[in-house]
Amino acid sequence: MRRTLSAAxxxxxxxxxxxxxxxxxxxxxxxxxxxxxxxxxxCEAGFAVPDWPRDWGGxxxxxxxxxxWHSACCERIEGFCESPAVALAxxxxxQLGDAxxxxxxxxxxxxxxxxxVVALAEPAQLELNQERRLNGRLAWLTGVADSHQLLSIARxxxxxxxxxxxxxxxxxxAGITVHTRRSLAGGEVFTLEFAAVSLQNTELVCELGEVAxxxxxxxxxxxxxxxxxxxxxxxxxxxxxSEEPDLETKxxxxxxxxxxxxxxxxxxxxxxxxxxxxxxxxxxxxxKSASVEQQVGSLLMDSFGYYALPYPDLWLxxxxxxxGPAGARGATQAWLERTVSENYASVSRDLYGKLAQEQxxxxxx
Amino acid sequence: xxxxxxxxxxxxxxxIARFIxxxxxxxxxxxxxxxxxxxxxxxxxxxxELGWLGVPFSEADGGFxxxxxxxxxxxxxxxxxxxxEPYLATVVLAxxxxxxxxxxxxxxxxxxxxxxxxxxAALAYVExxxxxxxxxxxxxxxxxxxxxxxxxxxxxxxNGPAAQTLIVTxxxxxxxxxxxxxxxxxxxxxxxxxxxRDYPTVDGLRASxxxxxxxxxxxxxxLGELDGGYALIEQVIDDxxxxxxxxxxxxxxxxxxxxxxxxxxxxxFGQPIGKFQVLQHRMVDMFxxxxxxxxxxxxxxxxxxxxxxxxxxxxxxxxxxxxGKSGRFVGQNAVQLHGGMGMTDELNIGxxxxxxxxxxxxxxxxxxxxxxFGRL
Numbered sequence: 001m002r003r004t005l006s007a008a009x010x011x012x013x014x015x016x017x018x019x020x021x022x023x024x025x026x027x028x029x030x031x032x033x034x035x036x037x038x039x040x041x042x043c044e045a046g047f048a049v050p051d052w053p054r055d056w057g058g059x060x061x062x063x064x065x066x067x068x069w070h071s072a073c074c075e076r077i078e079g080f081c082e083s084p085a086v087a088l089a090x091x092x093x094x095q096l097g098d099a100x101x102x103x104x105x106x107x108x109x110x111x112x113x114x115x116x117v118v119a120l121a122e123p124a125q126l127e128l129n130q131e132r133r134l135n136g137r138l139a140w141l142t143g144v145a146d147s148h149q150l151l152s153i154a155r156x157x158x159x160x161x162x163x164x165x166x167x168x169x170x171x172x173x174a175g176i177t178v179h180t181r182r183s184l185a186g187g188e189v190f191t192l193e194f195a196a197v198s199l200q201n202t203e204l205v206c207e208l209g210e211v212a213x214x215x216x217x218x219x220x221x222x223x224x225x226x227x228x229x230x231x232x233x234x235x236x237x238x239x240x241x242s243e244e245p246d247l248e249t250k251x252x253x254x255x256x257x258x259x260x261x262x263x264x265x266x267x268x269x270x271x272x273x274x275x276x277x278x279x280x281x282x283x284x285x286x287x288k289s290a291s292v293e294q295q296v297g298s299l300l301m302d303s304f305g306y307y308a309l310p311y312p313d314l315w316l317x318x319x320x321x322x323x324g325p326a327g328a329r330g331a332t333q334a335w336l337e338r339t340v341s342e343n344y345a346s347v348s349r350d351l352y353g354k355l356a357q358e359q360x361x362x363x364x365x
Numbered sequence: 366x367x368x369x370x371x372x373x374x375x376x377x378x379x380x381i382a383r384f385i386x387x388x389x390x391x392x393x394x395x396x397x398x399x400x401x402x403x404x405x406x407x408x409x410x411x412x413x414e415l416g417w418l419g420v421p422f423s424e425a426d427g428g429f430x431x432x433x434x435x436x437x438x439x440x441x442x443x444x445x446x447x448x449x450e451p452y453l454a455t456v457v458l459a460x461x462x463x464x465x466x467x468x469x470x471x472x473x474x475x476x477x478x479x480x481x482x483x484x485x486a487a488l489a490y491v492e493x494x495x496x497x498x499x500x501x502x503x504x505x506x507x508x509x510x511x512x513x514x515x516x517x518x519x520x521x522x523x524n525g526p527a528a529q530t531l532i533v534t535x536x537x538x539x540x541x542x543x544x545x546x547x548x549x550x551x552x553x554x555x556x557x558x559x560x561x562r563d564y565p566t567v568d569g570l571r572a573s574x575x576x577x578x579x580x581x582x583x584x585x586x587x588l589g590e591l592d593g594g595y596a597l598i599e600q601v602i603d604d605x606x607x608x609x610x611x612x613x614x615x616x617x618x619x620x621x622x623x624x625x626x627x628x629x630x631x632x633x634f635g636q637p638i639g640k641f642q643v644l645q646h647r648m649v650d651m652f653x654x655x656x657x658x659x660x661x662x663x664x665x666x667x668x669x670x671x672x673x674x675x676x677x678x679x680x681x682x683x684x685x686x687x688x689g690k691s692g693r694f695v696g697q698n699a700v701q702l703h704g705g706m707g708m709t710d711e712l713n714i715g716x717x718x719x720x721x722x723x724x725x726x727x728x729x730x731x732x733x734x735x736x737x738f739g740r741l
Contacts, residue, residue: 001434002367003667009366064366252739256661256686263660270368280656288653 013068020076029079039112049086056094063272067221074225085109085116089151096206119152128154128165134197144190166205223289224262230296237303254296261292378438385446391713403571404450413482426472427480433669437611444615454524457608459486462532466589466597487528489519497729499598500544506535515580525573526563528554544595549588568723603681606728610688613724614659616717620699621651654691661687682738689731692721
């Protein structure tokens with residue numbers, strides 16, 4: 001048993017750290033994919049499509065290297081999330097699309113020039129009829145305002161037993177109406193209404209029966225980086241507070257949870273790297289990482305005390321500067337906004353039912 | 366990162382697992398713990414014959430040169446079988462003190478007996494007022510000519526009834542709680558002035574309260590540095606934490622697996638109770654707790670094998686915190702999901718739960734190690 005990285009992996013780790021030290025995206029969360037300088041730097045350094053194998057035109061990183069990249073991004077970039085184009089659309093097209101479709105889209109995705117919305121939830125509400133027209137709606141989407149293409153699933157009308165079509169089309173196609181609502185995390189959530197939207201033959205990726213098992217990159221590995229970053233923020237707050245033994249005990253409790261998550265990730269990655277069966281289902285890491293993020297996020301809010309109260313939107317709207325004395329308890333306005341939002345984002349992931357579903361999956365397993 | 370085991374480690378693990386599977390039935394264990402000795406002398410001989418008692422000691426000391434990972438593998442399997450033979454007390458604790466602190470002569474005098482199974486030993490370090498503080502000592506060893514005179518009282522000495530050799534912590538200078546001034550001594554259990562009160566523990570082991578009344582010790586009884594024994598006892602206890610923690614991981618594995626099996630077969634309202642989602646979620650949580658503990662166990666073992674220091678101590682404390690929390694959670698839920706049967710003495714479930722509860726207390730509970738983790 002060896003806890004340390006091999007020389008090759010250590011060199012990769014150093015390369016990743018040097019890259020992230022030198023390049024910092026503008027914005028946080030999904031907004032980082034709108035920063036052309038960041039996207040160009042990723043492409044130039046070979047980190048644009050880190051999970052793609054060589055035969056999709058990716059770098060063919062090992063499981064350990066992918067993990068090192070993702071955990072570093074999660075730790076260093078606020079609210080880091082993958083580009084849906086790279087994480088979902090590309091891999092789906094690479095496995096289900098025809099050569100022409102792959103030629104049309106994969107280079108664009110690989111160069112981070114095309115942004116995609118991937119809508120795989122609630123496909124029953126969208127139907128494709130025999131005239132290749134889409135009717136219905138897709139709900140709970142993010143990133144619609146800034147994306148070019150949509151990849152989704154629609155039920156084939158009149159097909160018995162039920163069959164599904166995977167399709168892609170531009171988001172500005174005639175007949176698609178966008179509705180927006182504010183999310184708990186302060187961002188926007190979209191619903192797309194489809195009224196006889198015409199689909200071309202070249203936009204139909206494939207037809208599916210009930211189950212399709214795809215090799216999609218897993219982004220549960222490396223989420224410990226988020227908790228590590230949160231914990232480090234918490235330590236900065238605690239260092240500015242008068243003695244808070246209760247908070248410190250809670251902090252240490254959370255820190256042990258983070259250590260456990262990191263150790264679980266390391267075991268899982270090691271199994272992937274060695275090509276042996278992982279010690280537990282991947283969903284366990286999804287459950288654990290979400291629960292740890294929520295735990296540390298809540299603790300951050302606790303540590304802010306009264307400074308957790310102001311609502312971020314109002315600060316942005318009036319741009320009145322930091323709340324309270326400058327640097328008081330280390331809580332600057334922007335910093336509060338980011339961390340409070342991150343906490344709400346984490347809670348909202350749970351509200352969407354993802355965790356409950358994952359728990360059920362493991363239970364049945 | 367590499368979580369794979371060497372061929373030797375795999376062989377060791379398999380041989381213990383086979384022993385537990387074939388020769389350590391729960392019913393026999395129950396008979397053994399009611400015997401006068403409290404453990405099986407035959408099993409102890411088997412441990413010696415198979416070389417298990419020499420695993421942590423260097424080849425120069427007659428052992429096999431194993432480290433923390435080997436200890437972890439052994440104890441995890443012992444946990445699966447709820448082994449009551451005094452491996453922890455004799456090999457890990459007393460043997461560990463000799464291994465880390467003993468002179469060449471002391472090792473030559475005491476380790477061969479431990480390795481060949483002829484010597485039982487115990488570490489006497491707990492005092493009633495000290496709780497988990499290893500430095501809180503009222504027991505004193507005062508210089509007397511070339512040697513020392515030992516006076517004091519030690520509580521809950523595991524394997525005390527069977528031990529022929531005791532490793533005793535005592536204050537040789539400083540105030541009652543000073544880390545400086547702690548020393549360790551090798552004491553024959555039948556020395557004049559040593560008296561014992563023996564009793565069984567709730568988890569099926571044996572322990573003693575031991576009084577030292579003007580026990581005369583030679584200069585060669587001092588183990589390690591005079592006044593500098595705190596670092597030694599801390600290292601020995603950290604080895605012990607890895608050992609009992611690994612045992613707890615083995616216990617938890619049995620509990621969640623047995624619980625899942627039980628829930629697949631026990632029917633209520635016309636279907637197996639495992640079909641109820643609320644119970645499935647509980648079992649997922651048990652599984653999660655076990656996997657978290659196991660992951661931190663690996664990390665602690667690897668850190669200890671890299672070298673003893675603050676990083677290893679921190680990893681050990683994190684592991685102990687996790688084991689304490691997880692052990693209680695898994696134990697309580699296993700009992701609850703088994704319903705009334707989980708409460709009975711005839712089913713193994715409650716016995717695992719008792720052992721897990723005691724492991725939380727051994728060498729410092731969750732709160733104690735949380736503070737230590739934060740401090741390091």
